Amino acid sequence: MPELRRDPIVGRWVIISTERGGRPQDVSMPSAPLPSASMCPFCPGQERLTPKEILAYRPHASEPDSPNWTVRVIPNKFPALHVEGDMGREGLGLYDRMNGIGAHEVIIETPNHKEHLADLPANRVEDVLWAYRDRILDLKKDLRLRYILIFKNQGATAGATLEHSHSQLIALPVVPTSVLEEIDGCRQHFQQKERCIYCDILRQESTEGTRVVLENPEFVCLTPYAPRFPFEMWILPKRHAGYFEECQRTQFEFLAPMLGEALRRMDTVLARPAYNFILHSSPLHEKTGDYYHWHIEIIPKLTQVAGFEWGTGFYINPVSPEEAAKALRDAEI
Amino acid sequence: MPELRRDPIVGRWVIISTERGGRPQDVSMPSAPLPSASMCPFCPGQERLTPKEILAYRPHASEPDSPNWTVRVIPNKFPALHVEGDMGREGLGLYDRMNGIGAHEVIIETPNHKEHLADLPANRVEDVLWAYRDRILDLKKDLRLRYILIFKNQGATAGATLEHSHSQLIALPVVPTSVLEEIDGCRQHFQQKERCIYCDILRQESTEGTRVVLENPEFVCLTPYAPRFPFEMWILPKRHAGYFEECQRTQFEFLAPMLGEALRRMDTVLARPAYNFILHSSPLHEKTGDYYHWHIEIIPKLTQVAGFEWGTGFYINPVSPEEAAKALRDAEI
Known part of the structure; x- marks a missing residue:
């Protein structure tokens, strides 16, 4: 167990x-070819x-x-x-x-x-x-x-x-x-301002425009202001919602093409990199609906910049999100 | 700037x-040989x-x-x-x-x-x-x-x-x-119990023994109870101290051979892996001396187990710290 x-x-x-069995040190062996x-x-x-x-x-x-x-x-x-x-x-x-x-x-x-x-x-x-x-x-x-x-x-x-x-x-x-930290941050913002911080971010980003990669009637894809990783992207619903699973059908109809296009733009700019994406949604049974805002984070894995970061929580990013967003917008796909 | x-x-x-110059997407190119x-x-x-x-x-x-x-x-x-x-x-x-x-x-x-x-x-x-x-x-x-x-x-x-x-x-x-989180955790423990949590950990680990890799009069090297990574090791001073830079000379005389031996044991068990180590010490000008306890974290980088972890703060570790400590203790160096 x-x-x-x-x-x-x-x-x-x-x-x-x-x-998975085997000797403990075998985790260190190079992976077999896929x-x-x-x-x-x-x-x-x-x-x-x-x-x-x-x-x-x-x-x-x-x-x-x-x-x-x-x-x-x-x-x-x-x-x-x-x-x-x-x-x-x-x-x-x-x-x-x-x-x-x-x-x-x-x-x-x-x-x-x-x-x-x-x-x-x-x-x-x-x-x-x-x-x-x-x-x-x-x-x-x-x-x-x-x-x-x-x-x-x-x-x-x-x-x-x-x-x-x-x-x-x-x-x-x-x-x-990581989810608890986000929720705490959102709760603090909501307690001060009675507004969802992600909704505030969406408003500011949409006015500034420099970090927006894609936009459609229901979703925005952007590079965050303080990204941990080069070409990190977030996809956020424009309508405030805490739970991914409560999406309406029309929202999925707008999310699917945006997710595909964001990945294709990333593939074009970065020559089909390895990547992770993570769905950040509310905990299942806690009431976070007013202040938490579900979203997807996409993180290309560009090996030489990942270093000690995952051991320290401290990040050095050699690409500004404004440059990354521009390269992603300009990509010919 | x-x-x-x-x-x-x-x-x-x-x-x-x-x-560093160059096009933003060049961060993704494979590293040149060292x-x-x-x-x-x-x-x-x-x-x-x-x-x-x-x-x-x-x-x-x-x-x-x-x-x-x-x-x-x-x-x-x-x-x-x-x-x-x-x-x-x-x-x-x-x-x-x-x-x-x-x-x-x-x-x-x-x-x-x-x-x-x-x-x-x-x-x-x-x-x-x-x-x-x-x-x-x-x-x-x-x-x-x-x-x-x-x-x-x-x-x-x-x-x-x-x-x-x-x-x-x-x-x-x-x-x-990452340091703020540790300090917060330490402060909470201290407020409840008037004891440093790392000192408490050292006492419990030294009684249980299963996660201790090395010990000398001034330092303990152990695998932590809830390690993020296989073969993660911590080296802690036995004397409570918040600031690495306040170490006494005799402490360095005990730390140096332990750090060397911990690395050599890791090299033997894991066939000279890539690794990170990180010195966790107090912030320079804040008074954390009573409740924070400086230490070194050593994290071998075993590529196939590092995955989405650095994007989520959530870790799956395929090696228990007890197994890791035993393999490290048993290594013939």
Whole structure:
């Protein structure tokens, strides 16, 4: 059973998940090359290689765990958290722990091994967003779960271990530190001003214009004022909303093409980099609706600038967001 | 002039330092191979290739910027911050900025191009510690500076751009978020219990023993209870102390061999990995002495496990600290 442990100083929870087996030092071995299409467990026809599917969109009715799907959601074969078991909350002197209760799922975004999320037409990106939403709404019924993290690692240097385009969902019994920090910041701003800080940012950015990459009736894609990473982008809904899963259908119709275009512009400017994206949405059962504003963060992984940053919380960024936004806007896609 | 910008939501300051030139997208190009000894600006005899030295330890008196040093401190040729200029603090709507005032120095740890810090005898590691201390005490006189970050990137995947063993010092006009979070956690614990939380951790760890890697009369090296990264290690002084630079000579005499041995054990178990270490010490002019406890964090950079973590503040660690500590203790060095 994986274990959640809390750092007693800063309150950060980490998952200690040692079930992949092998000697501890083997984590340090260079990754094997990502498997090619012939042995890819995410390709149609190889459904037996994965755990049983949780959800699949099939344009023409077909059996579960058979081909002919466009999006398929499966449990992670090496889950960082398990659904079964009790919480096992416990104090050990100064320390706090609990069992690694939660869910860890994989959203296979396309049946085509070589296709990236950026390559999909808007209606198929929309399907991926619907899959995120459907899974969040389903998992939200389990009251032990407090937060759902949806993220994508594209490329080996961003942490992907399989080439076939996919995102991941981790449902947690705690709220991650980064989300708590954002929520605290939002709450403070709201208490002072009775306004959502992200709404204020959207107004200021839209007036200034220099950091806006894309805009449509429902969403804005911008490079943030104080980005940690070169070419970091945020996509924010214009309408104030705390919960991604409460998006209306028309919003997904505007989000999907913007997400695709943002990724294609990034791919053009940065020569198809490895990247992460992370969906920041409200904790499942806490009332943050007035002051928190869901959004997506896209972070290209440009290896030589990532250094000690993840160990210090301190960032040196060699590209201003104004330059990055201009290069992204000017890209010919 | 580099610029410090504050994220209005979480309060994190980042340095936007665009002076290296070139097109913004060039940050994404793969790093050139690290230069070999023949053209290394950190090697003896090539002192003219660096900015003028700030400090050097020379066993036999010799001219500045000439060979025959054991440790040499120089300004970074591409500094993330500049010493000259005014602070230029300014609000821009929601945002806060200031000029990138500070210092960015390089501590060349050995004249020998091929020697790692781990390879040095204890007395020469001690020299490196003295160089850190001397630079901190000197820079502390500049009251604009509020924090000094000392860190080491070893290996290209940890962010090193030159092969020759060196550490870096960045003096900042703000305190980094990660340090503020630690200080807040320590303050809360102290307010409740009138004890330093790191001292409490040392007592509990020394009783339990499973996470202790090394111990001597003045220091303990341990794997923390809730580590973010596999084989993360902390070195803590047993005597409560907030400021690294106030170490006594006898303490450095015990710290140097422990740091060397911790690195050699890590090198043995993980086959000489890239790594970062970060010195966590108190802010320069704030009174944190009763509740903050300086320490060193060592983080091997094991690429396939670093993924989306630096974008989320959320960590999955496939190696328990108990396993890691045992492997490190058992290593034959």
